[in-house]
Amino acid sequence: MRVLVVVAPVTAHLFPNVPLAQAIQSAGHEVRVASNTSMTEWISGAGLTAVGIGDDAPGPPNVSAQDLDRFTEALGYEPGSQFARVWQATGFYTMGSCTRLHPDADGRAVLADNLVAFARSWQPDLVIWDQASPIGAVAAREAGAASARFLWGPDYFGWTHGRFAERMADGEVQTNLLAEILAPIFGRFGYDYTPELLLGDFTLDPIPMQLPRPAEHQTVPVRWVPYTGASAVPKWLAEPPSRPRVCLSMGVTARTFFAGRDERVAAVLDAVADMDVEVVATVNADQLGGEKVPDNVRLVDFLPLTQVIPTCSAVIHHGGYGTAFAAAAHRVPQLTVMEEWGSALCLTPYLESRGAGVTLHADGLTAQKVHQGLSRLLSEPSFQRGAAAVHADLTGAPSPTEIVPVLERLTAQYRTRD
Structure with missing residues (x-):
């Protein structure tokens, strides 16, 4: 099968994916890793085939304190509480990872357009996408591929989606601000915000089960095998x-x-x-x-x-x-x-x-x-x-090598392209 791995342009997001991508490749499958052009050297250094989807502007995501305060209020967290403090971080990454993919003032969305174009052309069977790169879910839909999120930390999107769903059901808020932020990305390719698109067909979760996480979507546990780059031993x-x-x-x-x-x-x-x-x-x-x-x-x-x-x-x-x-x-x-x-x-x-x-x-x-x-x-x-x-x-979770057959089965189950 063909597997496309999509990661945000940060080594902390790439590195957790590397052992799994290597295991899939070692099992005889074709693997491509797509990210911003600045990441291609890191990807190639891990022995993986890189796909550069465009240049980036290094720096923090463009998210204002007012944006974060608006989200914190909508999510109903008490100011200064641990949940509010966690949200100030999760919101920063959640919102920032979305806004970097938004169309610019001229209507161009180079990263998103290039990734989707590559997926349409290469026709992967499975797209594994970093939760900070939700455009990966769109690429999977456009290629008729199975869609798998990969977590490298707390489940920011799942956590936020679940919180908004609860508050909307209780009538405490009228708008899902996460859906609002994702609309320019999903809508550009004709998709509406849905939990299935946001969370993928299943989630690959390397976080030890003793840590908290949302539990409302299908997950595949996989061991976190540390990879921190490659260089000669001094x-x-x-x-x-x-x-x-x-x-x-x-x-x-x-x-x-x-x-x-x-x-x-x-x-x-x-x-x-x-x-x-x-x-x-x-x-x-x-x-x-x-x-x-x-x-x-x-x-x-x-x-x-x-x-x-x-x-x-x-x-x-x-x-x-x-x-x-x-x-x-x-x-x-x-x-x-x-x-x-x-x-x-x-x-x-x-x-x-x-x-x-x-x-x-x-x-x-x-x-x-x-x-x-x-x-x-x-x-x-x-x-x-x-x-x-x-x-x-x-080490209680199965190794990347051990879950390759699981990925093969789930890909056959969720792939929509014949």
């Missing part, structure tokens, strides 16, 4: 560390969209300066912002986390699912330094409930707090047991 990494090694990563996405000095990095560097540890910090000069680098810190602009984490005793990160699950795959305790928004609001309670790590909040962060948290991870055996528990959660 010589220094081949030598075992002489003291506990700690990895520091604040995410590639954050440095791409929110460039500049990262105060969290500064606090960590201050904290580890007098500790008997070796720190490998995957940060760049912008994130350092002139901060003095201690002698026990090795700076690397980029290093696949799957290379360094297996040699580590602890990982310090921002609360991204990719980094967290890369650590979990190797049973490494985690210190999360999180902003009060984003996926971390869902992830960190889970890690803490399993005893796998310590959470610190970026607001009010100090070197002393980092020092104390990291010292606990390195000295208290309970965190190693907690990390093993998260590893068991992660």
Whole structure:
């Protein structure tokens, strides 16, 4: 069969898809991975065939605070509540991923049009699409292919759709704002907003089942197999560390969209300066912002986390699912330094409930707090047991290779083209 994988132009969205795409390809099927032209090198580097659908303008999605406030109010969350704070992040991504696909002032929608044109021409049997690329659902319809969403974090669209459906049924709101935002994308190709179009025929879900999710649509669990890019192993990494090694990563996405000095990095560097540890910090000069680098810190602009984490005793990160699950795959305790928004609001309670790590909040962060948290991870055996528990959660799902026959069956079931 032919399988088209559609991802948003962010490595954090591409990487979780790679092991599944490789497994499908290794089973003898044809695979193409479509994204913005800027992503083709990353896709090709994973041994997959890239389809560039157009240029992009790097930067955060164009979503205003007023837009987010309007959504928060319509969804009925109390201002300042955890649900409201989570929504400020989910709304940012949900709305931003849609608006980047909208027609411009001249009526052009290059990314959407190019993707749909490719699908019509190549005629895939299955389209697997990143939940932040809802145009993938349209491409599947236009090709008569089965349509499968792929989650790389919380089910933003499913969560939002379900909330609006509940409030509309109760008469609390009259308009589904998610449908309103998706109308320019779906309507461009003659489709109305429907749950089936929004959520696909089924959802591929690599998130451990212990984390919350909507449960109203068909899902296929699949193991999250960490892939964090490819590069040659540096010589220094081949030598075992002489003291506990700690990895520091604040995410590639954050440095791409929110460039500049990262105060969290500064606090960590201050904290580890007098500790008997070796720190490998995957940060760049912008994130350092002139901060003095201690002698026990090795700076690397980029290093696949799957290379360094297996040699580590602890990982310090921002609360991204990719980094967290890369650590979990190797049973490494985690210190999360999180902003009060984003996926971390869902992830960190889970890690803490399993005893796998310590959470610190970026607001009010100090070197002393980092020092104390990291010292606990390195000295208290309970965190190693907690990390093993998260590893068991992660590996409880079938591997990408194991679900290929499931995808073959579901493709035959849902494909509308003979």
